[in-house]
Amino acid sequence: MTFRKYLVLAGVTVFAAAGDSVLSHGMKQAGRVSLHHPLSLILAVLNPWVAVGILLLLAFFGAYMNALSWADLTYVLPATSLGYVLLALVAKFALHEQVSPLRWVGIALITGGVGFVAGGPSLTPHPQADAPCESEAPEAAVSSQVGS
Amino acid sequence: MKELNTGLAVWCAIVAIASASVVGDVLLARAMKQVGDVHDLWDRSGLWTVIGRVLGNPNFFLGVAAMAVAFFSLLFALSWGDVSLVAPAAASLTFIGNAFAAKIFLHERVDRRRWIAAVLVAAGVVLLAG
Numbered sequence: 001m002t003f004r005k006y007l008v009l010a011g012v013t014v015f016a017a018a019g020d021s022v023l024s025h026g027m028k029q030a031g032r033v034s035l036h037h038p039l040s041l042i043l044a045v046l047n048p049w050v051a052v053g054i055l056l057l058l059a060f061f062g063a064y065m066n067a068l069s070w071a072d073l074t075y076v077l078p079a080t081s082l083g084y085v086l087l088a089l090v091a092k093f094a095l096h097e098q099v100s101p102l103r104w105v106g107i108a109l110i111t112g113g114v115g116f117v118a119g120g121p122s123l124t125p126h127p128q129a130d131a132p133c134e135s136e137a138p139e140a141a142v143s144s145q146v147g148s
Numbered sequence: 149m150k151e152l153n154t155g156l157a158v159w160c161a162i163v164a165i166a167s168a169s170v171v172g173d174v175l176l177a178r179a180m181k182q183v184g185d186v187h188d189l190w191d192r193s194g195l196w197t198v199i200g201r202v203l204g205n206p207n208f209f210l211g212v213a214a215m216a217v218a219f220f221s222l223l224f225a226l227s228w229g230d231v232s233l234v235a236p237a238a239a240s241l242t243f244i245g246n247a248f249a250a251k252i253f254l255h256e257r258v259d260r261r262r263w264i265a266a267v268l269v270a271a272g273v274v275l276l277a278g
Contacts, residue, residue: 106275
């Protein structure tokens, strides 16, 4: 794990938390979306909070894809959950909201879970993926395209 | 009666969100493993090679499609109001579902450490939102 990779995981956490909260704030403003009026969903995207939320989630997506290219899914996923912890801490220390004891337990569980995973290896070694025959085919196709 | 229907609809939405998320996560994880470590690739061949390789991967598009289904199901469900149920329930189900799916479809070594983490995180998410 390099500093760059930790930075990517931090991006996954922060963008997921910020995107989710901004988006849900926007959807509250945009009002009820009904199955009978699919157009209302498109109108919801015009709400600036919803739009910014979607941009933040796109940033999350980029960081998430990046992380999945060098780590297992079951390694990266707990990092996304740290976003919930981040939101609760922001609520407590920045917004001075009450955080109930039950929520502190939730924070402890998530943090513990992430700690468990982070202590282990980030990637399952797949011997067949390192063999040149299987995974090299698409790479060869792309590099020949680039080369030509 | 109306309340019951809304409750059922919300739970259907929760299951739909979680299933679509798991399918999407597995497909995207597979796609990115096929692409390979993007940091290495970027250093060796530049950003455009990374983008080309990702966009040239069919699993990536299937994964994005599944994520889009999950995303719009979430938008629908959130607009019904009970964020404190929908978001954590869907997230918890996704964590547990993904641990199974990653083991079965991605052949990841989901050892005891990772199982415990999946359960702790799923429980923590529920408590945090409750």
